[in-house]
Amino acid sequence: RAIELDLREAMVKDEFSLFYQPLYDLHLDRICGFEALLRWHHPKRGLVPPDQFIPIAEEIGLIGPLGEWVLNRACEQATTWPSEMKLAVNVSAVQFRDADFTDVVVGALATSKLSPRRLELEITESVFLANSNETLATLHKLKAQGVRIALDDFGTGYSSLSYLRSFPFDKLKIDKSFVRDATATHGSKSIVRAVISLGRSLGMTTIAEGIETVEQLDHMRAEGCNEAQGFLFSHPVPVTEIAAKILELR
Ligand code: G
Ligand code: G
Ligand code: MN
Ligand code: NA
Numbered sequence: 001r002a003i004e005l006d007l008r009e010a011m012v013k014d015e016f017s018l019f020y021q022p023l024y025d026l027h028l029d030r031i032c033g034f035e036a037l038l039r040w041h042h043p044k045r046g047l048v049p050p051d052q053f054i055p056i057a058e059e060i061g062l063i064g065p066l067g068e069w070v071l072n073r074a075c076e077q078a079t080t081w082p083s084e085m086k087l088a089v090n091v092s093a094v095q096f097r098d099a100d101f102t103d104v105v106v107g108a109l110a111t112s113k114l115s116p117r118r119l120e121l122e123i124t125e126s127v128f129l130a131n132s133n134e135t136l137a138t139l140h141k142l143k144a145q146g147v148r149i150a151l152d153d154f155g156t157g158y159s160s161l162s163y164l165r166s167f168p169f170d171k172l173k174i175d176k177s178f179v180r181d182a183t184a185t186h187g188s189k190s191i192v193r194a195v196i197s198l199g200r201s202l203g204m205t206t207i208a209e210g211i212e213t214v215e216q217l218d219h220m221r222a223e224g225c226n227e228a229q230g231f232l233f234s235h236p237v238p239v240t241e242i243a244a245k246i247l248e249l250r
Helices: 002-010 050-059 063-078 093-097 101-112 125-129 132-144 160-166 176-182 186-201 214-222 239-248
Strands: 016-025 030-042 046-048 086-090 119-123 148-154 171-174 205-208
Touching: 002 030, 002 050, 016 063, 016 239, 030 050, 030 063, 030 239, 050 063, 063 086, 063 093, 063 101, 086 148, 093 101, 093 125, 093 132, 101 119, 101 132, 125 132, 125 148, 132 148, 171 186, 176 186, 176 214, 186 205
Parallel strands: 030 086, 086 119, 119 148, 148 171, 171 205
Antiparallel strands: 016 030, 030 046
């Protein structure tokens, strides 16, 4: 496929960039970090969304080098932010399973000199579909480095609760599908309440994704959710707009 060829060339041609979406602390009532979101600017195709090229990058063995580029670039950029700002980076399940993944993370931290405590790796439940002993070993190695681990899209995967028993995640990211429905349907409202309570009792931070309305924000705050993220605060922005976002949301 032509898109595969383009993707292989995209790194050399410097067609990738990182956008950043603010993470908002609901107790301190201010911005507390950013999630890095990968963008591919193709000269003819235009802006290709990650949903369309990450699966291909995984298939053709490009996710390792691409994920390494993301980690290096994001850590380097985050060192210029105020030191209380966290950096969240998405990690694909395939990338996570690479034997050298921990080394890649350690390398990005060493080169950038970013404090490991500021880095939050977002993984999804799909990492547990493969060998769970290896997965747990990798998670423990990363945690020993001081890096935080967040479970992304929480609630949309398979058999979520057993993972919570086997590994102490630092954060649960409540999927936007629950957030969207929490102010409308009773089922989602109950699930959100249960997840926040679960997180609290397990010592995990909870963050509500996809906050688009003040009503959703008020609801999540009232439920005791720790953090929020979504278009209501900001769309993902290019790195040049980071300083302005910090001022706007502080
Ligand atoms: O940025 P956007 O909301 O379009 O992201 C769509 C999907 O792509 C999300 O599931 C997000 O986690 C994923 N994604 C964005 N950036 C990266 C990245 O750098 N690495 C990986 N593995 N996934 C990413
Ligand atoms: O899977 P992950 O949580 O990493 O996906 C992040 C994706 O969610 C990004 O593509 C981002 O653009 C998108 N996103 C961020 N905030 C909102 C929002 O408020 N509403 C919707 N619909 N999508 C959002
Ligand atoms: Mn994410
Ligand atoms: Na998510």
